[in-house]
Amino acid sequence: MRWPVTLRWGDLVLRPLRRTDARRWSGVRRENAAWLRPWEATLPAADPGVPATFGAMVRANAREARAGRAEAFALDVDGVLMGQVTLGGIAWGSLRSAYIGYWISQEVAGRGIMPRAVALVTDHAFADLGLHRIEINVRPENAASLRVVAKVGYREEGYRPRYLHIDGAWRDHVSFVMLADEWPSGGVARRLAATSGDAGARAVGRPLHNSDTPDPVIRGRVARDTGDSLPGIGT
Numbered sequence: 001m002r003w004p005v006t007l008r009w010g011d012l013v014l015r016p017l018r019r020t021d022a023r024r025w026s027g028v029r030r031e032n033a034a035w036l037r038p039w040e041a042t043l044p045a046a047d048p049g050v051p052a053t054f055g056a057m058v059r060a061n062a063r064e065a066r067a068g069r070a071e072a073f074a075l076d077v078d079g080v081l082m083g084q085v086t087l088g089g090i091a092w093g094s095l096r097s098a099y100i101g102y103w104i105s106q107e108v109a110g111r112g113i114m115p116r117a118v119a120l121v122t123d124h125a126f127a128d129l130g131l132h133r134i135e136i137n138v139r140p141e142n143a144a145s146l147r148v149v150a151k152v153g154y155r156e157e158g159y160r161p162r163y164l165h166i167d168g169a170w171r172d173h174v175s176f177v178m179l180a181d182e183w184p185s186g187g188v189a190r191r192l193a194a195t196s197g198d199a200g201a202r203a204v205g206r207p208l209h210n211s212d213t214p215d216p217v218i219r220g221r222v223a224r225d226t227g228d229s230l231p232g233i234g235t
């Protein structure tokens, strides 16, 4: 698989976690512990596969991405790590499916950042990975996350009782899905920019890969992308 991948929308950048993120990542997680706890995945029993250190987690993420099993993105706003988005559980063969999970610091919540991030990852998953199906599972109590899937245009598929272990117990979830043939031409990022009426509409390009060595077509888009920043992001 092609990795590392970098996706951009103005001042919002999704990129692989680095070992040098250790201090910032621990800090933002600590500051947001109470904010994240009700929505965070937990393990029903001790799991020997969990990385013991931040460095081990970064290495495991890179290994999983290169193997085509999961892509974990750090979410930077104005150059500061503020959250994460993961395209996980990537399955190939006759399924070609994955899920998206996400969190953001409360400090920048409510600015429409996560819908943009989810839109970028969605477009990347369909356009670049060629997946057939993406799902996002949300607890029915999570009003903010229900807004994210609605803004990006995921379709409600159904109710999954006791689907995921969250905050110490098996919790019911609502499953939201987008299939490749439901994905709009031009992508969901472009549609989101147009429907949210922000100045970022022109700034949204196709997902950008390997920003150090972009291909010529993509490089042209990079130049346009970095020219605009979005209202509400990083201000």
Ligand SMILES: CC(C)(COP(=O)(O)OP(=O)(O)OC[C@H]1O[C@@H](n2cnc3c(N)ncnc32)[C@H](O)[C@@H]1OP(=O)(O)O)[C@@H](O)C(=O)NCCC(=O)NCCS
Residues within 6 Å of the ligand: 035, 036, 039, 102, 103, 104, 105, 106, 108, 109, 110, 111, 112, 113, 114, 115, 137, 138, 139, 142, 143, 144, 145, 147, 148, 151
């Ligand atoms: C869910 C989450 C990622 C949304 O990200 P975001 O970048 O704030 O998304 P948006 O800006 O589109 O806001 C979504 C909703 O949050 C609510 N919201 C608005 N301002 C807010 C603020 N200052 N603080 C908290 N929530 C706010 C609103 O209901 C908003 O919907 P609206 O725009 O229709 O009013 C974020 O709230 C979060 O990380 N929560 C904790 C972890 C979590 O729930 N992860 C998802 C598990 S499925």
